[in-house]
Amino acid sequence: MGWETLLLGMMGMGGVFSGLTLLTLSLVGLRKTVSWMGLDEDGRGREEEPAPSPAPAPASPAPAPDAPAAPPIESTAATAGFSGPWRLASGTLAGPGAADWIRPAFRAAFRPPTEAAASGAETAMRVNGRDFAVRFLSLKGSIARMRVNGKDILVDLEDLPEGAALTAAPLPAAPPPAAAPTPAAPPPAPSKASAPKPPPPKPSAPAAAPPAAADGHLPVAAPIPGVVKTVNVKEGEAVKKDQVLFILEAMKMENEISSPAAGRMKEVRVQARDGVKQGQVLGRVTPE
Amino acid sequence: MFEKFITSTGFAHLQFGNLLMFAVGLFFIWAAIHKKWEPLLLLPIGFGILAGNIPSIPGFLLGVNDEGSVFYYLYFGVRTGIYPPLIFLGIGAMTDFASLLSNPKLLLLGAAAQIGIFITFAGAMAVGIFTVKEAGAIAIIGGADGPTAIFLSSMLAPNLLGPIAIAAYSYMALVPLIQPPIIRLLTTQEERRIRMKEPRAVGKVERIMFPIFGFLLCCLIAPGAISLLGMLFFGNLLREAVVTERLAETARTSLVDIVTILIGFCVGASASADVFLQVKSLGIFVMGALAFSLATAGGVIFAKIMNLIAREKVNPIIGAAGVSAVPDSARVAHHVGLHEDPANFLLMHAMGPNVAGVLGSAIAAGILWSLIGT
Numbered sequence: 001m002g003w004e005t006l007l008l009g010m011m012g013m014g015g016v017f018s019g020l021t022l023l024t025l026s027l028v029g030l031r032k033t034v035s036w037m038g039l040d041e042d043g044r045g046r047e048e049e050p051a052p053s054p055a056p057a058p059a060s061p062a063p064a065p066d067a068p069a070a071p072p073i074e075s076t077a078a079t080a081g082f083s084g085p086w087r088l089a090s091g092t093l094a095g096p097g098a099a100d101w102i103r104p105a106f107r108a109a110f111r112p113p114t115e116a117a118a119s120g121a122e123t124a125m126r127v128n129g130r131d132f133a134v135r136f137l138s139l140k141g142s143i144a145r146m147r148v149n150g151k152d153i154l155v156d157l158e159d160l161p162e163g164a165a166l167t168a169a170p171l172p173a174a175p176p177p178a179a180a181p182t183p184a185a186p187p188p189a190p191s192k193a194s195a196p197k198p199p200p201p202k203p204s205a206p207a208a209a210p211p212a213a214a215d216g217h218l219p220v221a222a223p224i225p226g227v228v229k230t231v232n233v234k235e236g237e238a239v240k241k242d243q244v245l246f247i248l249e250a251m252k253m254e255n256e257i258s259s260p261a262a263g264r265m266k267e268v269r270v271q272a273r274d275g276v277k278q279g280q281v282l283g284r285v286t287p288e
Numbered sequence: 289m290f291e292k293f294i295t296s297t298g299f300a301h302l303q304f305g306n307l308l309m310f311a312v313g314l315f316f317i318w319a320a321i322h323k324k325w326e327p328l329l330l331l332p333i334g335f336g337i338l339a340g341n342i343p344s345i346p347g348f349l350l351g352v353n354d355e356g357s358v359f360y361y362l363y364f365g366v367r368t369g370i371y372p373p374l375i376f377l378g379i380g381a382m383t384d385f386a387s388l389l390s391n392p393k394l395l396l397l398g399a400a401a402q403i404g405i406f407i408t409f410a411g412a413m414a415v416g417i418f419t420v421k422e423a424g425a426i427a428i429i430g431g432a433d434g435p436t437a438i439f440l441s442s443m444l445a446p447n448l449l450g451p452i453a454i455a456a457y458s459y460m461a462l463v464p465l466i467q468p469p470i471i472r473l474l475t476t477q478e479e480r481r482i483r484m485k486e487p488r489a490v491g492k493v494e495r496i497m498f499p500i501f502g503f504l505l506c507c508l509i510a511p512g513a514i515s516l517l518g519m520l521f522f523g524n525l526l527r528e529a530v531v532t533e534r535l536a537e538t539a540r541t542s543l544v545d546i547v548t549i550l551i552g553f554c555v556g557a558s559a560s561a562d563v564f565l566q567v568k569s570l571g572i573f574v575m576g577a578l579a580f581s582l583a584t585a586g587g588v589i590f591a592k593i594m595n596l597i598a599r600e601k602v603n604p605i606i607g608a609a610g611v612s613a614v615p616d617s618a619r620v621a622h623h624v625g626l627h628e629d630p631a632n633f634l635l636m637h638a639m640g641p642n643v644a645g646v647l648g649s650a651i652a653a654g655i656l657w658s659l660i661g662t
Contacts, residue, residue, distance in 0.1 A: 002413075002414075005409070005410050005413040005414075005420075005423075006410055008409070008659055008660065009406035009407065009409050009410045010406070011655075011659065012405070012406050012409070012652060012655045012656055012659065013402065013403055013405075013406045015509065015510060015651065015652075015655040016399050016402045016648050016651050016652050016655065017396075017399045017400075018509070019399075019505070019506060019509040019510060019651045020395045020396060020398060020399035020644065020647065020648055020651070021395075021396065021399070022505055022509070023392075023395055023502060023505055023506065023647070024392045024393055024395045024396060025392075026501060026505060027388075027389060027392035027395070027498070028392050030494055030497055030498070030501065031389070031392075031494060034491065034493050034494050034497070039491070039493040223631070223633040224633045224635050224636050225636070250635060251615050251618070251619060251635060253619055253622065253623075253635070255626075255633065256630075258630075278486070278487075278636070279486070
């Protein structure tokens with residue numbers, strides 16, 4: 001009986017493993033196929049879906065000093081009220097799977113959403129030698145609908161972690177490479193991203209602290225999707241470092257979201273019972 | 289006359305075993321209400337145990353095994369394995385497989401954690417008091433999935449269904465106590481602090497394709513899993529298709545609640561003293577604990593093995609979530625991670641292996657059933 005039992009057990013385990021391995025492979029295949037066929041251009045899923053964007057996300061806690069500077073994107077955005085050039089961290093922008101990079105690129109370029117951006121004017125952008133005509137169709141909350149070379153895409157402008165390397169502030173001039181938050185160019189295809197680590201949910205890592213905040217405010221982002229249970233601060237209130245600002249409930253668990261730095265609450269963007277997505281900015285802190 | 293009334297009351301037939309089971313039932317109710325351990329399951333089971341241990345009186349049909357009694361018909365869904373697939377339908381409609389789709393290799397963690405099932409199977413055979421079928425039914429406790437355990441034991445060892453289901457649910461309620469020590473034992477602090485890349489956004493096409501192809505693939509491999517996995521994937525398709533949101537809503541709320549009430553109560557009621565209080569039950573509880581611990585260890589160790597070759601490191605804590613027990617073990621992984629690094633939110637990562645564990649244990653059940661059930 002002993003051997004038979006062992007054999008049975010091994011067969012079973014082998015079955016489970018081979019089954020799930022096959023499933024893994026087919027999922028990878030599915031993903032490749034879907035992105036190859038471009039089926040997911042609009043596949044932002046549903047509203048409640050956590051919508052992190054791996055491509056622009058890596059705020060590169062520690063950008064290697066010799067990281068290749070991102071190709072600057074020339075934008076002749078005069079009509080849209082923008083003035084270039086815009087600096088984007090988008091790595092190699094050519095190739096198929098345009099959705100992989102178009103979205104992050106434009107998300108970065110037109111952030112923060114402005115009325116001008118939503119006015120419907122067409123903007124010509126040149127990215128690595130390719131021309132794009134970008135037209136804003138509408139701006140609903142933070143979701144912008146844009147037409148890029150005749151194709152409509154939805155872009156969530158809130159998705160970008162604020163203060164990340166992708167801030168689309170127009171460059172004053174050609175800044176010294178070290179001074180600007182040097183965007184470590186993410187690899188071409190986000191699916192293969194070998195970014196070392198995700199950006200810290202809260203800028204607790206020294207590198208992501210003040211220097212990363214282009215506009216001087218530190219974002220407090222939701223590390224996981226959930227529902228805001230309590231908001232413990234008001235706008236303008238002084239906060240201490242690690243003071244609990246929000247309680248976020250996810251899967252019946254309460255998670256404390258604390259302040260990245262000592263300072264003052266610049267703004268609070270959520271109320272109790274608001275549903276938030278992963279990476280959504282809950283509020284901003286002005287460090288003092 | 290008075291004597292007749294006395295003999296017609298339960299008191300006259302009450303045995304010590306029944307009293308003991310009352311205590312067990314009360315403990316479950318207490319644990320559910322006071323300790324809030326899986327109240328949705330433990331409370332119905334606890335009350336069911338009370339109901340199942342009212343001694344039967346000659347001439348009356350009361351128990352789940354007395355053909356013609358009301359409980360007999362309620363128990364029909366357990367005996368024939370109808371309820372568990374309905375629960376799986378609800379779970380499918382509840383579950384967001386995005387974390388799995390975004391990082392498919394996490395599926396392997398869900399497979400690795402099933403090793404607990406098969407080692408326990410061998411262990412239960414080695415003990416010598418169980419038949420092959422009973423050993424298979426006991427081993428599935430290591431799958432840490434109540435409906436799967438009920439389903440397989442109703443197919444393989446209906447006589448042990450009560451103890452097996454109760455052991456499975458008890459250990460699931462005890463996940464927060466069982467898992468953390470094992471995780472800490474097997475990992476270094478450095479490993480527990482690994483931060484993982486944020487999951488990517490998963491598009492609608494992938495979300496819809498997954499339940500369809502996942503179903504075809506899983507059920508072609510383990511046809512025995514068709515009733516569980518078929519319903520799980522069907523429920524998920526209802527959810528992801530969006531156009532059937534109404535059906536998905538019903539499946540994940542009303543339907544799953546109704547079936548949970550019935551299954552919990554019936555399983556409790558099947559645990560009458562004469563079935564429950566035997567040496568085999570003790571063996572089941574011991575083997576169940578073994579299965580759970582091994583499953584946790586299997587997931588954690590496999591995550592460490594993956595880290596040897598993978599470029600993107602996996603935090604081995606989430607390997608423990610590979611023993612289904614959705615979503616408790618994912619929460620446990622999240623808490624263990626937070627304990628080491630208050631800014632490391634593992635919850636969404638742990639959900640990947642967690643739902644993979646459900647698939648894994650259902651496939652394991654299908655394989656066990658087809659290997660030893662015939």
